[in-house]
Amino acid sequence: MTRPDPRQNAAESAAMAGAVDLSALKNKTTESSRGASTQRGSAQGGAAQANAGGSWVVDVTESTFQSEVVERSMQVPVVVDLWADWCEPCKQLSPALERLAAEGGGSWVLAKIDVEANQRIAQLFGVQSIPTVIAVAGGQPVEAFAGAQPEAQIREWITSVLDAQRDQLPGIRAAEESAGASEEEDPRFTAAEDALERGDYAEAASAYQRILDAEPDNEQARAALTQVRFTERAENADPTAIERAEAAPEDPDAQIAAADAEVAAQRVQAAFDRLIGTVKRTSGEDRDSVRRHLIEMFELFPEGDERVATARRSLASALF
Incomplete structure (x- = not known):
């Protein structure tokens, strides 16, 4: 033809x-x-x-x-x-x-x-x-x-x-x-959810990671793993993280901790702006560490969230 x-x-x-x-x-x-x-x-x-x-x-x-x-x-x-x-x-x-x-x-x-x-x-x-x-x-x-x-x-x-x-x-x-019924009955997810209810974040994260190791494309497990990791960080966050970050703008770890605290406080845009600014100011492994953390943070939000879409564009500009 x-x-x-x-x-x-x-x-x-x-x-x-x-x-x-x-x-x-x-x-x-x-x-x-x-x-x-x-x-x-x-x-x-x-x-x-x-x-x-x-x-x-x-x-x-x-x-x-x-x-x-x-x-x-x-x-x-x-x-x-x-x-x-x-x-x-x-x-x-x-x-x-x-x-x-x-x-x-x-x-x-x-x-x-x-x-x-x-x-x-x-x-x-x-x-x-x-x-x-x-x-x-x-x-x-x-x-x-x-x-x-x-x-x-x-x-x-x-x-x-x-x-x-x-x-x-x-x-x-x-x-x-x-x-939906299959997901509810999946014993691997049940085990992860049980660990989460006990407050055992490490075990819950390990359970979701095992699912991903077997099924790399399992979006439900990937999203749950991201949520577990963030929840653990948020619960253990230093209440002075934002103050410490303001005093140390060149410290990528301090900026990451502050961004987590801001998201936990529903200050999402501030967290995105903070990490994008840190990407602009850093280089090498420090820069890559902040970039990876920001991308993982994007996964906390539903697809189509305009704040994420805007931040992705800003991140691309900062990188290139």
Whole structure:
């Protein structure tokens, strides 16, 4: 196929969402299935069943499009990732989508489609550029975007799709409730929470770190570890930390202790400004130590906090 123009505006891809008849591939799929042997059909059926039970990233072809995209979209949204080997932006976007699909725990499915090997699907969607990402719900496209996007922006896009479809597609809420129950029952988290209730911060931190050692991408454990470390520092904070820091502006440890005290006192902006100022005044290991502490401090706040966004920009200016 002719390679799509990568400059195609995302709005054009979004415009076609909802205007595509996905049943156009159904007859083709049926005919292909009839030509397959019974043994092959059984194997494919087993694979589809396994995917439905535990894998939320599937490779889709014309012959599996009906079952993996159209039919599955009757239960949860299916996010179609249209990509090709020669597409460099695809190599950035696809891994981000896969991480988010795993994070979603089955509340949506990622369907990866190689447009070079499945040109009829690309034609069906009227795709003009890749990567193009299309959310299918209830058998129809509902949202779309084109081009590589930051992971945070993709997460917001997926959240908006789930919010719009939660009352229409029963599988979304079921998957979310199941994921919530699993987290509550995870004995590793229970052990960490028990240690925290006892005031044993060291053991709680160790428990969360063990989870991260086994699952480096476990965001819940990472956020909890950050909170535990900060809580311990805040409870043991020197009440004169801010005063001492004012008297020793070149002491990075004093500035870090003062920033912790300020966050504990809800003076968040003052803490960020203090550490960014220290980054500007220091160098080498001292500077890196303050930078790392500030980045860890950012993790105490929810994604999208404007104070964090502003501080990140200021930190970047201070570093470069």
